[in-house]
Amino acid sequence: GAGVSQSPRYKVAKRGQDVALRCDPISGHVSLFWYQQALGQGPEFLTYFQNEAQLDKSGLPSDRFFAERPEGSVSTLKIQRTQQEDSAVYLCASRGEQGKGENEKLFFGSGTQLSVL
Amino acid sequence: QQQVKQSPQSLIVQKGGISIINCAYENTAFDYFPWYQQFPGKGPALLIAIRPDVSEKKEGRFTISFNKSAKQFSLHIMDSQPGDSATYFCAASMRVGNEKLTFGTGTRLTIIP
Numbered sequence: 001g002a003g004v005s006q007s008p009r010y011k012v013a014k015r016g017q018d019v020a021l022r023c024d025p026i027s028g029h030v031s032l033f034w035y036q037q038a039l040g041q042g043p044e045f046l047t048y049f050q051n052e053a054q055l056d057k058s059g060l061p062s063d064r065f066f067a068e069r070p071e072g073s074v075s076t077l078k079i080q081r082t083q084q085e086d087s088a089v090y091l092c093a094s095r096g097e098q099g100k101g102e103n104e105k106l107f108f109g110s111g112t113q114l115s116v117l
Numbered sequence: 118q119q120q121v122k123q124s125p126q127s128l129i130v131q132k133g134g135i136s137i138i139n140c141a142y143e144n145t146a147f148d149y150f151p152w153y154q155q156f157p158g159k160g161p162a163l164l165i166a167i168r169p170d171v172s173e174k175k176e177g178r179f180t181i182s183f184n185k186s187a188k189q190f191s192l193h194i195m196d197s198q199p200g201d202s203a204t205y206f207c208a209a210s211m212r213v214g215n216e217k218l219t220f221g222t223g224t225r226l227t228i229i230p
Contacts, residue, residue: 108160
C-alpha cells in the first residue's frame with residue numbers, strides 16, 4: 001500500500017481482555033515505531049524495531065505490553081489483561097533507512113483507537 | 118519529566134495572519150527538531166524539520182526558527198488558511214543512538230475567516 005496501514009481502526013475491549021493491534025508499514029521500510037497517544041496529548045514512544053530486532057522497548061508501560069515484528073515487516077502490539085488506563089490511540093510509524101534523504105521521514109498510520117470498558 | 122514544552126495549548130488566528138507556536142526543550146543531546154500536523158482521526162504528518170546547525174528553515178508558508186542557546190524553537194505559519202486548522206506538535210530526538218521522538222503536548226490551531 002501507499003502508506004502505513006493499521007487495523008483494526010477501532011477496538012472496544014472489556015477490562016481484562018487481551019487485544020492485538022496490527023501494523024503494516026510502508027514496503028521496504030526498515031524502522032518501525034509504536035506510539036501511544038492519550039486524548040488531547042502528544043504521542044508517547046512505546047517501542048522501536050529495526051527490521052525484526054526490537055532495539056528499544058523502554059516506553060512500554062508494563063509487562064502487559066508486548067510487541068513483535070518476526071519477519072521484519074508486519075508488527076503486532078499485544079496488550080494483555082487490558083485496563084481502563086490503556087484506553088488511547090495506538091500509532092504505528094515507519095521509516096526508511098537513515099541517511100537516505102527523504103527516506104528519513106517518519107510516516108504515521110491513522111492509529112487504532114482502543115477503548116477499555 | 119516533560120522534556121519538550123509546547124505553547125500555547127490553543128490558538129485562534131484570522132485568515133491571512135501569522136500563526137506562531139513555541140517549543141522549549143531540556144535535553145542538550147537533542148539534535149533533530151521536527152514539527153508534525155495532525156488532523157482529527159489521522160496520524161501525525163511531518164510538516165518541516167530542522168537540525169541545530171542552522172537557525173532558520175523555510176518551506177513554503179512554514180518556517181522554523183531555532184535558538185540553540187535558549188533551547189527553543191518555533192513554527193511560523195504565514196498567510197494562515199482555514200485548511201491549516203489542525204493540531205500541531207513539536208518534537209525532538211537524538212539522531213544517532215536513540216531513534217525515538219519526544220513530542221510536545223500539542224497546539225490546537227483554528228483559522229477563522
